[in-house]
Amino acid sequence: MTLSHDDSIHLFRNSAPYINAHRAKTFVIMFGGEAVVDENFPRLIQDIALLHSLGMRIIITHGARPQIDERLRLRGLQGQFVDGVRVTTKETLECVKDAAGSLRSQIEALLSMGLPNSPMHGARIRVCSGNLVISRPIGVQNGIDFEHTGVVRRIDVEGIQDQLDDGSIVLLSPMGYSATGEVFNLSHEDVATQAAIACSADKIITLSELDGLFVEQKMLRTVELSHLQSLIAQDLVRAESTCLSAMVAGVAAGIDRTHCVSYKSDGALLKELFTRDGVGTLVMQNHYEQLRDATIDDVGGILKLIRPLEESGVLVKRSRERLENEIDLFTVIERDGMIIACAALYTYEDKSGEIACVATHSEYRGKSRGERLLDALKAKARAQDLKHLFVLTTVTAHWFLEQGFVEMKIDTLPESRKQMYNYTRNSKVFKLSL
Structure with a gap:
């Protein structure tokens, strides 16, 4: 589908805040060898190059498992795995x-493509790779000698930062080198994780055959680490293991x-980074406070929270009885037993909230x-198949504008x-399409 001129302008304007937010940030982008043979891979590389051209500092880590297996097959060799980890013999290492x-x-x-009809025309991208990953052997575990299979011992942070500062994309293969001059076969997820930690990366972006992480048939859009770990412990998460x-x-x-x-999926990387809701799964740090649905026990805490705002006229006054009746509509943030934030979602006949x-x-x-x-209420609204949200406010108009709402007429x-509109309060109306 070809975008109209107006659609292109709208898309570009909506992407601008994310471009500004991501500029000069360090992203580690990780994919396995399966991604390289996918028909969408050239377009994926073009999108990574686009991130670089927009000012993001990019570290790419790649796997090679299917390519190694193919070379073993051609040599008449059989690959050996123990608990999902390859045993890398001397012959296997040559295939690696x-x-x-x-x-x-x-x-x-692919990163060097600069044809006039390609998205990277004039990009002048430099790619740096080399002995930036220092490794050590796994050794013998449970009687199994993993030989030339290793783990990351240290990342050459200074070397990587120098290349990023120089405007290069850093490319890390699943191989490491030891102080004794040996080469080791590494897992690309170990390389990606250790590089991200050592370089204090802002994001790790994993590229998977799946669209994200799933529980049953539902994709997790945003999940805190503690919740994800609980789901994993219950064996409820369906995901590509290396990404997870x-x-x-x-x-x-x-x-x-x-x-x-x-x-x-063509453009999935760009949609995840440059649209409000993304298309994949986002895992974030645990919050010290707990965001949850309100219960009847929270009525007193909510009343205490909103009373100063009611007295100043910012919020409409609510009685305890009304709040008790509507408590199921509220979402709260609790910190050490105290309600420190709240919001409610009311639904209406036209699929609005x-x-x-x-x-x-x-x-x-x-x-x-x-x-x-707001993110929690948007998720609730989508679960109820609502089409848009609206809010009436007298003093927080700018905050809602910053969240993507647009001002509308009372009609x-x-x-x-x-x-039920109170003309005495003269609240402004703002709307957000879901």
């Missing part, structure tokens, strides 16, 4: 070096956010708690809500 070197050359060639392990290890080690998107009673304790403002509440309100 051959496969990794070939893939590195293929990726570098890298995401969990990365966030557990302090990486703020890790993503999983499909390498098969009203966000109301948005409040944050005065001592806990400015830490994206409002954004967390656009659902009929039943329009009849």
Whole structure:
């Protein structure tokens, strides 16, 4: 489908805040050898090059398992795995070096494309690879000698940062080198995770055959690490194992956010990074506070929270009885047993929802708690198949504009809500399409 001129302008304008937010940030992008043979791979590399041209500092790590297996087959050799880890014999190591070197050359060639009819025309991208990963052997485990299979011992952070500062994309293959001059076969998720941690990356982006992480048939869009670990413990998560392990290890080690998107879907990487809701799964750090649905026990805490705002006229006054009746509509953030933020979602006949009673304790403002509440209410709205959200406000108009809402006329309100509009308050109406 070809975008119209107006659609292209709208898309570019909506992407601009994310371009600004991601500029100069360090992203580790990880994919297995399966992605390289997918028909969408050239377009994926073009999108990675686009990220680089927009000012993002890119570290690429790639796997090579199917390519290694193919070279073993051609030599009449049989691959051996123990608990999913390859035993790398001397003969296997030659296949590893051959496969990794070939893939590195293929990726570098795609990043070097600059034909006039290609998206990277005039990009002048430099790609750096080399002995940036120092490794050690796994050794003998449970009686099995893994020989030339290794793990990351150290990342040459200074070398990587020098190349990133020089404007290069850093490409790390699944091989490491030891101080004794040996070569070891590494897992690409280990390389990606250790590189991200050592370089204090802002994101790890894993590229998977799947669109993201799934529980049953439902994709997880945003999930905190503690919740994800609980789901994993219950064996409820369906995901590509290398992506899942890298995401969990990365966030557990302090990486703020890790993503999983499909390498098969054209443009998925760009949609994940440059649209409000993304298309894959985002795993984030655990929040010290708990965001959850309100219960009847929270009525007192909510009343205490909103009373100062009611007295100042920012919020419409609610009685305890009304709040008790509507408590199922509220979402709260609790910290050490105290309700420090709340918001409610009311639904209407035209598939719309009203966000109301948005409040944050005065001592806990400015830490994206409002954004967390809004994200939770948007998720609830989508689960109820609502088409848009609206809000009436007298003093927080700018905040809702920053969240993507647009100002509308009172006549656009659902009929039943329009009849309850208080002209004395003269609230402004803002709307967000879902």
